[in-house]
Every structure is written in structure tokens, then in C-alpha cells.
Amino acid sequence: MxxxxxxxxxxxxxxxxxxxxxxxxxxxxxxxxxxxxxxxxxxxxxxxxxxxxxxxxxxxxxxxxxxxxxxxxxxxxxxxxxxxxxxxxxxxxxxxxxxxxxxxxxxxxxxxxxxxxxxxxxxxxxxxxxxxxxxxxxxxxxxxxxxxxxxxxxxxxxxxxxxxxxxxxxxxxxxxxxxxxxxxxxxxxxxxxxxxxxxxxxxxxxEPAGFLPFVDRFGQYKHAHWPGKTLSVDDLRQQAIEEDRELAANPSPANFNQYGGWKDGPQLKATGYFRVEKYNDVWWFVDPDGRLFWSHGVGVVNAATATTGTTDRENYFEWLPEKDTAYGAFYSSEERASHGYYSTLDKRETYNFTASNLYQKYGQNWKQDFDRVTHARLHSWGMNSLGVASDKELTMQGKTPYTETVWVTGTKKIAASNGYWGKFHDVFDPSFRSQLKKSLSKRQHTVDDPWLLGFFIENELSWGAEGSLAIATLASPAEQPAKVEFLKDLKAKYKTINKLNQVWGTQHSSWNALLASTETPDQVKAWDDLQLFYQKIVQTYFSTVKNELKKVAPKALYLGCRLAWANSDTVIHTAAEYTDVISMNKYQYNVTDVGLPEGVDRPILIGEFHFGSLDRGALHLGVVEASSQSERAELYTEYVNSALLNPYIIGTHWFQYAEQPPTGRGDGENYNVGIVDLADKPFPELVKSIREVGDRMYIFRHSAATNGDIVQPKKPAKLDFIQVDEDAHTRSN
Incomplete structure (x- = not known):
């Protein structure tokens, strides 16, 4: 062995x-x-x-x-x-x-x-x-x-x-x-x-005796020691002084313009807004000044990433401050979580260790210092983009390009659908369009901002395999608007229920009987109809979103819905028809093979990826494993290099800026995913790799395109029918 x-x-x-x-x-x-x-x-x-x-x-x-x-x-x-x-x-x-x-x-x-x-x-x-x-x-x-x-x-x-x-x-x-x-x-x-x-x-x-509490006053795991662990408030303050010097000595790469575009590269048409364009047969963003731009970014850049539940867990923490002190501002109350223990409670109390540590580090003006240092860090590290769910004050300061994220909530769902983040919208119910419009109306302040890269609309929707949402529609109650729409299409095609029964091998006595039934047909026999209605759901989703987004922000890029897991050709083809950029969350070791089906040519933005290790106080590796912080850094370089050599990919956004707490966020995630740790200290090995990649990324990609070194992904095989397995579309992140 x-x-x-x-x-x-x-x-x-x-x-x-x-x-x-x-x-x-x-x-x-x-x-x-x-x-x-x-x-x-x-x-x-x-x-x-x-x-x-x-x-x-x-x-x-x-x-x-x-x-x-x-x-x-x-x-x-x-x-x-x-x-x-x-x-x-x-x-x-x-x-x-x-x-x-x-x-x-x-x-x-x-x-x-x-x-x-x-x-x-x-x-x-x-x-x-x-x-x-x-x-x-x-x-x-x-x-x-x-x-x-x-x-x-x-x-x-x-x-x-x-x-x-x-x-x-x-x-x-x-x-x-x-x-x-x-x-x-x-x-x-x-x-x-x-x-x-x-x-x-x-x-x-x-022996469990003495294990509790296991979290120190900075939110760190108490029962371990590692290089760089914060041991005192003096540590925090000294680190701030040293980092300010280090950032001043290492400004943004010399070939970046104000947006982080390629200052020394070709001059294209300047439109005053971000757009996408193919140059030398590879896709790029183009910044407002007309320079090629590759989005080297990070998501969830905010001062609340180490917010963790205290309800029913007060004895986990060696220090929770009194609420009538200055630290009381870092307590809050949150609604039911999506998963885990806190999904069983209507409300929970939380404490924000990120903000608490920043307050101890910087004092009363901690938020202003957080904003200042964060922009300086990203620029110094050769990063040029604020990704998903980043702080609104931070994004509106005109210092770093950013993405806007729109969440569509409060809609009627397809009752029998399922997914990691919840059931799928019934896009034929009026609530889908009305709630989308409501969410978009809250983003009016961003629509003419030249620093806006574009809009993500939602995240990691569960599209399932080909036909799956149509099957879920048939398994839903009679009053489901999508089911009513499906039957309208079936009636138009078959005219009589007997003709449908002959094709599907079913025995419905009438159209009303089919409407009332929640039994699903043999997928092979009903495949053509299931696939057609699945396509209609997907097309209705993307067309509705694009139409409403362009009414509000006609010049802004539609960055898609951050596809995750395995996605069908139908979803990819339809996304390409309606979005400006296809966004994908890709948790794997490289993205050399990330491509698009035959006939599809659209830029791809990687919305999430990361690597995690257990050597600096984390209790969970995250989605993709590294053996150490040094290997995290090596894997970062390999991943982003593979993206730079991919003609479709126009950016990668690491998930996420700061470490998750050992006691977990609302849904329990407690991953080693940060570029900075719980006490706002950067992981030096990872930062070194990020900096090196950012410093040379424009020359690297442009030279590869010029010299024929771009790696074309293999086109996926086209199959008429794919067997659905229990593991085929499980959550990978």
C-alpha cells in the first residue's frame, strides 16, 4: 500500500x-x-x-x-x-x-x-x-x-x-x-x-469535558495553534499598521488602467460602459475606456461573512459581549435559514465577528477603514472586480468594477419541483414577473454606473436534467399555472385525450382527469412532450428576465444566473440566446474543459470557485480540497491559468473574500474559503499567487491568443436521451 x-x-x-x-x-x-x-x-x-x-x-x-x-x-x-x-x-x-x-x-x-x-x-x-x-x-x-x-x-x-x-x-x-x-x-x-x-x-x-467553549473572542477555533493566528487586540492593530505599509509599497499592476483594464493593450471603441467583444478569436470584457478587461475578482466582499448564530449555542463562545456596550451593535436577528439546524427555527440571534474584529482593529471608523483597505488590497493583488453579494457601499465608491446581484423572491413555485436552494419558479404565474420587476426597481441607482460590470439575476437555480421541470409540473396540483399551460399545449397538439393516451401509454379518462392527476408518465414514451415543455419553461424564464432587465438597464450586461452542477443543452442554448454572458460556478481543479455545446458562442464568467485546507484553524475544507495553504496557492494559479487559456472565459471570481466562521454561517457552512482569515489577516501564500496571476494575466492571455496557445474545450457529445441518476445533479458546492 x-x-x-x-x-x-x-x-x-x-x-x-x-x-x-x-x-x-x-x-x-x-x-x-x-x-x-x-x-x-x-x-x-x-x-x-x-x-x-x-x-x-x-x-x-x-x-x-x-x-x-x-x-x-x-x-x-x-x-x-x-x-x-x-x-x-x-x-x-x-x-x-x-x-x-x-x-x-x-x-x-x-x-x-x-x-x-x-x-x-x-x-x-x-x-x-x-x-x-x-x-x-x-x-x-x-x-x-x-x-x-x-x-x-x-x-x-x-x-x-x-x-x-x-x-x-x-x-x-x-x-x-x-x-x-x-x-x-x-x-x-x-x-x-x-x-x-x-x-x-x-x-x-x-473526553468531551473541557471542550466547550471552543471559539475565542475573535471567532477563531480555540483548541489549535497555527502560524498567523490572532492572539490579542494588539496583534490586530499591529497587523493593520504593517499591511498599510505593504500595500503602499505594492500598488496595482503598472499595466492596469483606472478600471483594471489593460492600459497597454489595444484601443477599442470607448462606450462609457462595460461590454463584451471577441478579439483575436477569444472573448473579453471591454471596459468603458475601450480597453480589454479580464475580470479577476472575488465575491462576498463585505463585513458580515463571519456572522454566526448564537441561539442555543451560547456556550460555544468564550466571549460574547454585553448588548449595552459598543459591541452590542454587532448582534442581529435573522430569519429561518435555508438548511441545517437553523432551518428549523423561525428566528435566531447572531453575532458578527467580522465587524467586531474590525472594530477592535480600527476603532469607531472601522467601516471606512474596511472599505479603504479592501479596495487597496484588491488593486495591490491585481484584482479588478467585486463579485456576487458584495457590500453596496463598497461597490458605489467608483474605485473597483462590480457586479450587481438581483434575487427574485416571493414567487409561486412549481409545487413538485425540488432543488438545493428551493423549488423552481412557476414562470407562468404573474408573481414571477411582478417580483422580478420589484427586485429590479431597487437597483435603479446602478444602471448608469460605468463601474457596473453587469447583473447576475439569481444564483444556482435547479434546472435539473432535460425534461425534469416538465415532469415536476405534471406531478403538481391542478391549480398550478404551469400545469394549466402544459395542458393547453397538449390539447393543441393531440386534440383528444385518447390520442395522448396512445402516445404516452396512459389511461386518463379526460383532460380534467389529467389535470387532476399527479401521476407522471413513462419518460421515454412522453419524452418529446416533456422536452418541449421543459424548453418552454427555460425560454420563458430567460426571455422574461432579459425583457424586464433591459427595460430598467438597457446598457447593462445580463451576466446570467450563475449556473451550477450539470446543466442541460437546453439551458445552455437558451441562456446563450438571452444573456450577454453565461455565468457558471465551477468547483473543480481547472476549467480547461469548460466549453459550450455545438453552435453556441458566448463568453463565460466563472462566478465561484475555491480550494480549502485544514491547516489554519478551519473545520471544513470547503468544496474542493487542498492539502495546505501552499497548495491552495498553487491550485489558484493552475485554475486561473486554465481560465486565461480558455477562449470563452472572461473572468474568474473566487468565493469568497473572508473566511467562514468555525461555528458556521446560517446554513452551517464553515469552510476555509477566505483570502483573508476571520481576523481580517490575508493568507500570505494565496495572496502571493493571486498577485502573480494578476500582474501578468493580460500578457499571458493575449500572447496565448497571438501564438496559437489558446486551448479549445472539447464539444460535449449530443445525446437524444440522458438517464437521470440520483448523483447526476447533486450539489457540488
Whole structure:
């Protein structure tokens, strides 16, 4: 068995993170073997225990061992294999990792999901999986953490409202009987060789006494030490003095103009507003002065990112100030959260550690200093864009280009639809247009601002697979406006219910009976009609948004809806028809393969990406893993370089500016995602990479276009019908 260096670094750093008070009274579990084999595919392995989805499996012999070959297709959103224990299950409560050796035996990079167990709870299922890329010919040993830390509490200690709470199993580990390996939304066939699936790294057991409180006065994890951790208010103030000097010595790149456009590049038509244009066969923004502009940015730039719930968790914090002091201004009350423990409460009290720390750092004028330093940082780092959900005061100061985000709430939804952030709008109900207009009316002050890059309208809508929203429409009640619209179309096509029954293989007695029914038809038989109405929903959504946006802001760019997960050709084609820019949130290691279907040519803006590690006090890696802060920096460079070499991509926005609190935001996310930490200190390794990328990005992209080094993404295969799998459109961020 081989351990790759990433696994070794990750384990060592995780132990370093938890090496403070929490491990002071811990002990290794010496009765547990160092490793427990789950599947080794040697003599006696039964291929019948490997259940496939759009894949075939076989056993291959090489170098004296036997491995499982998995050959996947493209007709499924998540082709692959589920390997089940023939009899019984394993109790994995004593182990930290499940590892697997895997080789990409194909000729295309594979984007792989490895999941341990089969939790019924969607969030637990996501926590029990890892996602990684594997280049052709590459072999990796991958590690899936099944415990949130290398140690566990000896007795139950309930820690609420956190995506990852220390010392906890991610799901019930007492009866694990399967692992699953799938390809995420493939556009090519793949071959994988799998071997040596085993549980490793016995956990240490820790007494819970003394663990609470586990958050210090700055909102940081208390039971660990790391380089750069803030230990006092004096630390905060000294850091501010030193950073002011550093920023003054490192202004914005010399080739940036006032907007962050390429001052030394070609002079194009100046319109006074941002637009998009193809130059040398690659897409760009063009700034108001007519200079090429590539949006190197960051989202959620505000002074509230470490706002965390205190309700029912007061004993988690070693310091919560009295409300009648100056710090009382940082308490607030918030409504029901979208997910997690706080989704069960109508209201919760919160404390804003970001603002609290800034107040301790700068004093009464902390907000003005935050604004000043933030603009200076972005310029010094070679960044030129404020991304999604950034502070309104900050965006309106005429110092850094920004995006405006419009949220459409209070609409009637398709009752039987579902999605991570909620059900899909019923775009045929009048409330959709009226609520959209209401939200847009609140953005009037931005519409003629030359610093405005454009409008994001909503975020990560759950479009689902082809036909899915039409299926949800049929499963909704009779009074659903979308269902009434669907039946109107069906009546126009079939004239009689009997003709529809013949095609669909159904037995509805009348059109009213179909309207009242919530049964859905055989998808293959009804496919043409399902697909047509799905297209109508998508087209109605985008056309309505564009029409209303252009009434309010005719000169502004429509930056799309920040597509996430796997998106159908219908969504991409329709977005390209109505938006100026197709925005995508892409949580992966590079975006070389991010392209568009045949016949679509539109610029792409990456609205979110990040990499996270556990070596500076974080309790959760985030969506895409790095082994350390140094690797976060390396991965940043690789990702943005791949975007600069992609002819469609006109910018990348890191998610997000500041670290999430260890106790979690409202929905429990507590990720290592910041460029700056909880105490407003930049992560130096990451900043160094950001600066280097920003300093050379214009020369890099322009030279690649001039010299023929731009990398054209492969066009995805066009399939008539895609099988929908439970993992095909799960949340990846």
C-alpha cells in the first residue's frame, strides 16, 4: 500500500490543527488494526457485487495483483459502479479515512466522485464523498474522511448548526456495506482501474469535558495553534499598521488602467460602459475606456461573512459581549435559514465577528477603514472586480468594477419541483414577473454606473436534467399555472385525450382527469412532450428576465444566473440566446474543459470557485480540497491559468473574500474559503499567487491568443436521451 504525499501532508496537518487542548486527554485506539480491507479484488471477488450504471466491469491482472476495471459511458449523468459487500457490513467507527487506489486508464481527464456508504440524508451523503480529477494515465491514492477530525469524542457531544463539527462521524458508520465510484457529468467514455479500498488511520478518542467553549473572542477555533493566528487586540492593530505599509509599497499592476483594464493593450471603441467583444478569436470584457478587461475578482466582499448564530449555542463562545456596550451593535436577528439546524427555527440571534474584529482593529471608523483597505488590497493583488453579494457601499465608491446581484423572491413555485436552494419558479404565474420587476426597481441607482460590470439575476437555480421541470409540473396540483399551460399545449397538439393516451401509454379518462392527476408518465414514451415543455419553461424564464432587465438597464450586461452542477443543452442554448454572458460556478481543479455545446458562442464568467485546507484553524475544507495553504496557492494559479487559456472565459471570481466562521454561517457552512482569515489577516501564500496571476494575466492571455496557445474545450457529445441518476445533479458546492 502506498500513501501519496498529499495524503501524508493532509493527515499531518489535520493532527497539527487538533493538537491543542482537544487532544490533551486523548489516547490512540491500540486495539484497532491500522488498516481494514474492504475490497481488494483478489481471488474470490464476485463481480456480481459490483452494480453498474451505464458502465461495465471486469477484473484485470497486472504486476501480480488483480484490479477492477470500470468502463463508463455517457448516457447517465453519473455513470459508474456501486460495490457492495456480499454479506453483512463493516463497523468503521474507529477509522478516520477510507482510501482507494485508482488509475485513469482512459485518454480523457476524469472528474470522479468517490462515496462511502449510502446515507439517506442528502447532506450526509455529500459529506461522505470526495471529488477529484484524474488525468489520463495518472494514479492516485485518494482519502475520504468519514470523521470530521482525526479524533472523536468518547461520549456524545451535540454540536449544532455546523456543516462540519469536530469529533463527529459524518454519518452512522456502524453498518457500512458499500462504496460508489462515478464520473461526474461526463462528455466522454472513461476507463478506471480500482484497487485496495480500505479503512485506515484509527481515530484517537477524546473526553468531551473541557471542550466547550471552543471559539475565542475573535471567532477563531480555540483548541489549535497555527502560524498567523490572532492572539490579542494588539496583534490586530499591529497587523493593520504593517499591511498599510505593504500595500503602499505594492500598488496595482503598472499595466492596469483606472478600471483594471489593460492600459497597454489595444484601443477599442470607448462606450462609457462595460461590454463584451471577441478579439483575436477569444472573448473579453471591454471596459468603458475601450480597453480589454479580464475580470479577476472575488465575491462576498463585505463585513458580515463571519456572522454566526448564537441561539442555543451560547456556550460555544468564550466571549460574547454585553448588548449595552459598543459591541452590542454587532448582534442581529435573522430569519429561518435555508438548511441545517437553523432551518428549523423561525428566528435566531447572531453575532458578527467580522465587524467586531474590525472594530477592535480600527476603532469607531472601522467601516471606512474596511472599505479603504479592501479596495487597496484588491488593486495591490491585481484584482479588478467585486463579485456576487458584495457590500453596496463598497461597490458605489467608483474605485473597483462590480457586479450587481438581483434575487427574485416571493414567487409561486412549481409545487413538485425540488432543488438545493428551493423549488423552481412557476414562470407562468404573474408573481414571477411582478417580483422580478420589484427586485429590479431597487437597483435603479446602478444602471448608469460605468463601474457596473453587469447583473447576475439569481444564483444556482435547479434546472435539473432535460425534461425534469416538465415532469415536476405534471406531478403538481391542478391549480398550478404551469400545469394549466402544459395542458393547453397538449390539447393543441393531440386534440383528444385518447390520442395522448396512445402516445404516452396512459389511461386518463379526460383532460380534467389529467389535470387532476399527479401521476407522471413513462419518460421515454412522453419524452418529446416533456422536452418541449421543459424548453418552454427555460425560454420563458430567460426571455422574461432579459425583457424586464433591459427595460430598467438597457446598457447593462445580463451576466446570467450563475449556473451550477450539470446543466442541460437546453439551458445552455437558451441562456446563450438571452444573456450577454453565461455565468457558471465551477468547483473543480481547472476549467480547461469548460466549453459550450455545438453552435453556441458566448463568453463565460466563472462566478465561484475555491480550494480549502485544514491547516489554519478551519473545520471544513470547503468544496474542493487542498492539502495546505501552499497548495491552495498553487491550485489558484493552475485554475486561473486554465481560465486565461480558455477562449470563452472572461473572468474568474473566487468565493469568497473572508473566511467562514468555525461555528458556521446560517446554513452551517464553515469552510476555509477566505483570502483573508476571520481576523481580517490575508493568507500570505494565496495572496502571493493571486498577485502573480494578476500582474501578468493580460500578457499571458493575449500572447496565448497571438501564438496559437489558446486551448479549445472539447464539444460535449449530443445525446437524444440522458438517464437521470440520483448523483447526476447533486450539489457540488
Amino acid at each position: 502506498k500513501l501519496n504525499m498529499q495524503s501524508i501532508k493532509r493527515l499531518s496537518l489535520a493532527f497539527l490543527l487538533m493538537s491543542g487542548n482537544a487532544l490533551a486527554n486523548s489516547a490512540p485506539n491500540t486495539a484497532v488494526p491500522d488498516s481494514l480491507t474492504l475490497f481488494d479484488f483478489e481471488q474470490g471477488f464476485d463481480l456480481g457485487s459490483a452494480q453498474t450504471s451505464d458502465a461495465k466491469v471486469s477484473l484485470v491482472h497486472k504486476d501480480g495483483s488483480q484490479r477492477l476495471l470500470v468502463e463508463t459511458g455517457m448516457r447517465s449523468g453519473a455513470p459508474g459502479v456501486t460495490i457492495k459487500r456480499a454479506n453483512g457490513s463493516w463497523d468503521l467507527n474507529d477509522y478516520y479515512h477510507v482510501k482507494m487506489d485508482i488509475t485513469n486508464a482512459g485518454d480523457q481527464t476524469a472528474r470522479i466522485i468517490f462515496k462511502v456508504g449510502d446515507p439517506a440524508d442528502g447532506m450526509e451523503a455529500w459529506q461522505m464523498e470526495i471529488r477529484f480529477d484524474l488525468a489520463p494515465g495518472q494514479t492516485k491514492t485518494v482519502s475520504d474522511d468519514i470523521i470530521t477530525s482525526p479524533w472523536r469524542f468518547t461520549k456524545p457531544l451535540q454540536l449544532l448548526a455546523m456543516r462540519a463539527a469536530p469529533g463527529q462521524a459524518k454519518t452512522d458508520l456502524s453498518a457500512i456495506n458499500q462504496v460508489k465510484v462515478t464520473i461526474n457529468s461526463p462528455d466522454a467514455n472513461h476507463k478506471l482501474l480500482i484497487d485496495n479500498i480500505r479503512a485506515t488511520n484509527p481515530v484517537r478518542w477524546v
